[in-house]
Amino acid sequence: MITLSKLAKTFQTKDGNVTAVDHVDLTIDKGEIFGIIGYSGAGKSTLIRLLNMLETPSSGEVTIADKNMNQLSKKELRQARQEMGMIFQHFNLLWSRTVADNIAFPLEVKGMPKAEQKKRVDELIKLVGLEGRGGSYPSQLSGGQKQRVGIARALANDPKVLLCDEATSALDPKTTDSILDLLVDINQKLNLTIVLITHEMHVIQKICHQVAVMENGLIVEQGPVLDVFKQPKENMTKEFVKQVTEPEETEEAIRHLFEKDGIGQILQLTFVGGDAKKPLMTDIVRKFDVSISILQGKISQTRNGPYGSLFVSINGERELIDEVIAFIREQQVEVEVVHGE
Amino acid sequence: MNRFILNTWLLPNVNWENMWQATEETIYMSLIALAFTFLFGILLGLILFLTDRGQLWQNKFIHAITAAYVNIFRSIPFIILIVLLIPFTRTLLGTMLGPSAALPALIIGAAPFYARMVEIALREIDKGVIEAAKSMGATNGQIILKVLIPESMPALVSGITVTAIALVSYTAMAGVIGAGGLGDLAYRDGFQRNNPDITLVATIVVLIIVFILQFIGDYLTNKLDKR
Numbered sequence: 001m002i003t004l005s006k007l008a009k010t011f012q013t014k015d016g017n018v019t020a021v022d023h024v025d026l027t028i029d030k031g032e033i034f035g036i037i038g039y040s041g042a043g044k045s046t047l048i049r050l051l052n053m054l055e056t057p058s059s060g061e062v063t064i065a066d067k068n069m070n071q072l073s074k075k076e077l078r079q080a081r082q083e084m085g086m087i088f089q090h091f092n093l094l095w096s097r098t099v100a101d102n103i104a105f106p107l108e109v110k111g112m113p114k115a116e117q118k119k120r121v122d123e124l125i126k127l128v129g130l131e132g133r134g135g136s137y138p139s140q141l142s143g144g145q146k147q148r149v150g151i152a153r154a155l156a157n158d159p160k161v162l163l164c165d166e167a168t169s170a171l172d173p174k175t176t177d178s179i180l181d182l183l184v185d186i187n188q189k190l191n192l193t194i195v196l197i198t199h200e201m202h203v204i205q206k207i208c209h210q211v212a213v214m215e216n217g218l219i220v221e222q223g224p225v226l227d228v229f230k231q232p233k234e235n236m237t238k239e240f241v242k243q244v245t246e247p248e249e250t251e252e253a254i255r256h257l258f259e260k261d262g263i264g265q266i267l268q269l270t271f272v273g274g275d276a277k278k279p280l281m282t283d284i285v286r287k288f289d290v291s292i293s294i295l296q297g298k299i300s301q302t303r304n305g306p307y308g309s310l311f312v313s314i315n316g317e318r319e320l321i322d323e324v325i326a327f328i329r330e331q332q333v334e335v336e337v338v339h340g341e
Numbered sequence: 342m343n344r345f346i347l348n349t350w351l352l353p354n355v356n357w358e359n360m361w362q363a364t365e366e367t368i369y370m371s372l373i374a375l376a377f378t379f380l381f382g383i384l385l386g387l388i389l390f391l392t393d394r395g396q397l398w399q400n401k402f403i404h405a406i407t408a409a410y411v412n413i414f415r416s417i418p419f420i421i422l423i424v425l426l427i428p429f430t431r432t433l434l435g436t437m438l439g440p441s442a443a444l445p446a447l448i449i450g451a452a453p454f455y456a457r458m459v460e461i462a463l464r465e466i467d468k469g470v471i472e473a474a475k476s477m478g479a480t481n482g483q484i485i486l487k488v489l490i491p492e493s494m495p496a497l498v499s500g501i502t503v504t505a506i507a508l509v510s511y512t513a514m515a516g517v518i519g520a521g522g523l524g525d526l527a528y529r530d531g532f533q534r535n536n537p538d539i540t541l542v543a544t545i546v547v548l549i550i551v552f553i554l555q556f557i558g559d560y561l562t563n564k565l566d567k568r
Contacts, residue, residue, distance in 0.1 A: 052476055081478035092473035095568045096491040106477040108487065137567040157477075 001193050002028040002051065002161065007060035009046050020046040022217035023060065028210070030160075033187055033194045033303065035204040035225070037240055038214035044197040047214070048163050051195065052084050053077055065160055082110055085154025089166035091146040093138040099149050100125065100134035106156040124152040128182060144175035151182060155190070162186075164196035168203060176200075180207050184303075201243040205229070209303050213237045226304040230272045230334055244300060245270075245309040254295065254311070254339055264313040265321055266295070266339035269328065273305040280331060281312075288324050290316030311338070354536040363526040364546050366440045370512040370522055371550070374447035375505050381452035382504070383497070385411060386459020387485065397481050411453040420514050422450050427518065440522060443515035447508060455504040462496030463489055495566040502558025506551050513547070523547050 009021040020043040028034045038044045049055040051062060053069055062069040064080070072080055093102050100121050107117045125134050128148040138146055147167060154162055164183070168176040184207050187194055198204065204211045204225060212222040213236055221228065221237045229245075232238045254266055269280070285292060292312050299308035314321055328335045385407060391397050392404035417425070423446040430445045431437055466489060474488045490497070513524025523543045531540030 054472060054475060078478035078480065081476060084476070086473070086476040088469055088473060090467075090469055092467065092469040094470060094488065094492060096494065096565075105474070105487070109474075109477050109479045109483055139568050153477075163476075 001030040001032075001065060002026075002195065003061075003063040004050075005061045005063075007047075007050060007062060008058050009043075009050060009055055010058045019217050021050060021057075024217075024219055026212065026219065026222070028193060028195060030193050031187070031191045032210055033183070033196070033208045035208035035211045036195070036197045036214055036219075037199065037201060037204055037211060038197075038236075039199055042214040043217040044214050045165060048165055048195065048197050051161075051163055052081050052086060082106065082157045083159050084161045084163060085151075085157070085159040086163040086165065087147065087150040087154050087167045089169050091138070091143075091150045091170075093146060093149055093153075095138050097137075098134065099130060099136050099138070099141070102138065102149055103152045103156055106153060110157055120156065124156060127155070127186070128152045142175070143171050144178060147171065147175075147179050148182065151179075151186070155186065155192075158190075160193060162192050162194045164194060164198075166198060167196060169198065169200070176203070177206070183207055201240045204240075205244050205300055205302050205307075207303060213240065224304055225302045226272055226307060229302065229307050230270055245298060245307075250296060250311065251338075257295075264315045265337055266311060266313050267325070267328075268336045268338045269310045269312065270334035270336075271299075271306075271308040271310070272334075273307075278331065278333075280328065280333060283331075284324055284327065287327070288316065288320055290314055290320055290324060352538040352542060354530075354538050355542050356530075359526060359530070360539075360542060360546070363521060363523045363543065364550075366520075367509065367512050367522040367524070367547070367550065370440045370443050370447060370515065370520065371505065371508050374444055374451060374508050374512075375501070377444070377448045378451040378455050378504055378508065379501055381448065382455030382501075383459050383490075385452060385456035386463065387489070389456060389460040390463040390489075391485075397484065411456050414449060414453040415457065417450075419446070419450050419511050422446055423515060423518050438519050440515075440520050442518065443512060443520035443522075447511055447515065450511060451504055451508050454507065455500060458500035458503070459493075459497060462493040462500060465496060466492045495562045498565060499558060499562045502555060502562070505554045505558070509547060509550055509554070 004024055004026040007021060007024045008019065011018045011020055022043070024047065036044050036047060046055055050057050051064065051069075053062070057070065064084070067080055069077070069080065094105065097105070103121045103124050104117045107120060112120070121134070125131060128151050130145060130148050130152070133141065133145065138149065141149065150167075168179050171179060180203060183194060186192055196203065196208070208225050210223065211225050211228050212219045213228075213234065214220070215236045220234045221232070228237060229241055232241045271278075281292060281294070284290070292314050295311040295313055297308065297310040299306055301307075314324065316324075325335055325337070388403065388407045389411065392400040392407065414422070423443070426446045426449065427437060430442055433445055434442055436442060470488060470492060471484060474484050479487070512520070512522050513527070516522055516525025516528055523546055527540045527543035530536055531543060
């Protein structure tokens with residue numbers, strides 16, 4: 001559906017050239033929710049703007065639905081953009097227009113007759129759950145409602161692709177979840193391909209099928225969300241995974257807890273999919289002469305299945321503990337010694 | 342009865358017919374000049390904004406020429422501008438008499454003034470909104486008509502209010518070249534013939550016109566602003 005090959009963008013600034021996107025290759029399949037995560041300055045905003053040519057690439061190619069976006073004439077590019085929706089962190093609604101007129105904007109751009117516009121706007125208002133608010137102005141809406149208008153506007157021309165530029169970053173956690181649910185809903189209903197950029201791993205975990213991690217203009221790691229959660233390879237990825245698996249204080253609390261006694265090893269177990277249901281702890285205690293205490297556990301749902309992490313401390317003889325770790329690995333559960341040794 | 346008392350006891354030298362005619366002339370000059378200033382100011386302001394760096398029609402050459410024109414005509418004191426434009430006005434209208442003769446100078450003097458305000462108003466528009474319109478495949482024309490102008494409308498209206506009030510005071514100076522109006526009346530019949538009551542009444546009428554303009558401008562600005 002979307003293919004990027006050797007895509008690069010360099011900006012000329014006073015302090016020399018800055019490469020925002022550095023020869024990125026990426027393939028996004030139809031109907032997929034593809035997340036790109038990175039800290040600010042990683043180049044993800046530039047990358048998403050290269051998809052609809054709001055930024056012109058310095059080199060490389062963007063192909064969307066078999067169309068080479070680089071080679072389109074101005075007119076063809078405008079038509080291609082009408083087939084792609086985009087939503088923004090700060091919504092970018094026209095304050096001078098009502099909700100209904102904002103949603104009608106892309107229809108006006110396309111030149112749809114007034115009567116049809118009205119019908120389509122009514123459908124969209126219903127789709128995003130804003131019944132009865134069509135006559136309000138954006139200033140009268142909450143952030144979540146504004147983003148719903150943004151989504152309705154982006155979907156007005158039945159796009160094949162929806163680009164989300166930090167769409168939930170300006171929203172509170174509860175509103176974020178409701179917007180994410182709406183995105184999943186339209187992804188399924190309309191079989192829409194969604195590309196989103198974010199700095200919140202929560203967003204990736206909750207709705208994405210695939211994830212790419214960006215750092216300094218490069219994609220450092222990429223794969224199905226569950227795989228990346230299970231075995232993050234790069235440090236950057238590990239940091240992001242920690243955002244959702246491990247509450248901030250965990251590490252500190254554990255260190256504090258075991259400072260005095262200086263005993264035990266702490267293991268982090270990572271369960272994926274059906275593994276989460278295995279009676280692993282019971283098996284270990286029955287098979288080996290060790291004692292285990294559970295420090296913290298968390299289970300999260302991703303689009304590819306559940307994902308859990310468990311912190312346990314384990315006491316026993318050194319050899320036994322090594323055997324236990326080997327046993328855990330045999331069960332296809334990821335294990336990492338985070339403290340002790 | 343009332344009118345009699347006023348004429349006799351308080352304002353002995355005011356000829357109300359002349360006063361009314363002068364008022365009409367001032368209103369005529371201000372309103373016609375205002376309409377053209379609005380039009381040319383928005384055009385110039387759009388050119389200034391759109392040809393600037395990073396904007397839709399980025400063009401150094403046109404930007405520099407427009408900016409130079411705007412700066413020059415904004416800087417020339419109005420009284421001098423009128424005199425400088427006498428040959429131009431004469432060619433255009435064939436006469437230098439009557440309120441219409443003041444119009445070219447009024448418009449040429451006020452349009453650049455308003456153009457800068459238009460430019461500022463357009464710069465205030467959130468760049469994200471323009472980006473959103475682009476992402477929907479809007480043409481530059483659609484962006485101008487459906488985004489730039491409506492989104493900056495309250496600032497455009499409050500800018501034209503300020504310009505309108507400046508125009509009213511410009512018309513007073515236009516009296517110098519024989520354009521008529523309240524300024525002319527206050528100066529020639531009031532000051533030169535030593536009739537202070539005429540100057541007083543003419544001033545009050547100008548004030549009333551200014552207050553009305555400001556009221557209309559404020560009302561429209563509030564009404565248009567949905568932020």
